[in-house]
Amino acid sequence: MVDIRLPESLRGVEPVRSVRTPAQLDYEFTAGDATSRFLKGITEKRIIGQRATPTSRVYVPPRGADPELGAATPIEVEVAQTGTVTSFCVVNLAFYGSVMEIPYTSALILLDGADLSVMHLIQEIPADQVRIGMRVEAVWRDDADIEPTLESIKYFRPNGEPDDPNVRIPGEGHGTGLGSWVGGVAPTEAIIRNPRTGEGGEVR
């Protein structure tokens, strides 16, 4: 470290070595129609996704649009409360704001009937035994504590079924966090409609 020459007035006083500079952003989050309906489903302990057509992808949680087709998703679909771990992360470090006891496991879970993974906790299994392809089920809070939040699902736990070996990017031998691609086909320009020109897009 370089030698700093201080003015007389600061010699011999305890130097400041660090400073707190928190950044806080205050929002009012408006869920919108699709997510509001999803969260109302949660209050009935149902997990509801949406899709654009009877055969296109089911998005859970829904955002009201299919980004691949550039189309609204007016069809509601209830999906299963069981699913497959598509990716996970074992958290070994406590961090500011965390209320979890470490280590814990956060995972992307592809619910049966959905085409997009949700992120949630995996519990009732040691962190080092969680694996891609593991089958899990939702564990809800007590009925009295159910609220319109995904936290009404306390966590997911292994449901005892054999692992799903098919959770992977098509053509690659390992798992990913991307969930499944419809029909094992990657999104390409051929199947994505350009929302500006309206060209392309194959409604399946």
Place this chain on the structure above:
Amino acid sequence: MTDDSTDQDEILSAPLIIEYPFQRTTGPVIGAFLTGLRERVLVGSRAEDGRVIVPPAEFDPVSGNDLTELVEVGPAGEVQTWAWVTAPHDKHPLDHPFAWAQIRPDGADTAMLGAVDAGTIEAMSTGLRVEPVWADERVGHIDDITRWVPVASGEGA
């Protein structure tokens, strides 16, 4: 199918507060500036061409060499440019109209940002002499200067 006649009152909303609780190390130069605030002293660094830069720069703006000589400036200074805030928001340092100003402390060759509590826009002017008001409890943070106020005429020259 969703119902097209969705009741808009049914749309959910909730407060969402995101906080990044940064704490960072200061290094010896910025650390000295913050130490100075705690001790009610303003500190700048002397560049190779002799100019005094405040808040202190760690490196010479021309050569990039380390700057190691810290000198006391001000604390009174002169408003170089300013903008009047008619409607302060929650995160502003004052809850009534004030001026954000670039203030060049006496003995410095650069200006630093400060909130000038001038009372009215008519009381603000380029060249106005101001002095810092120090917080009662200082911790080594820029907020140790709660605001700047005009120097009563005849003082602070």
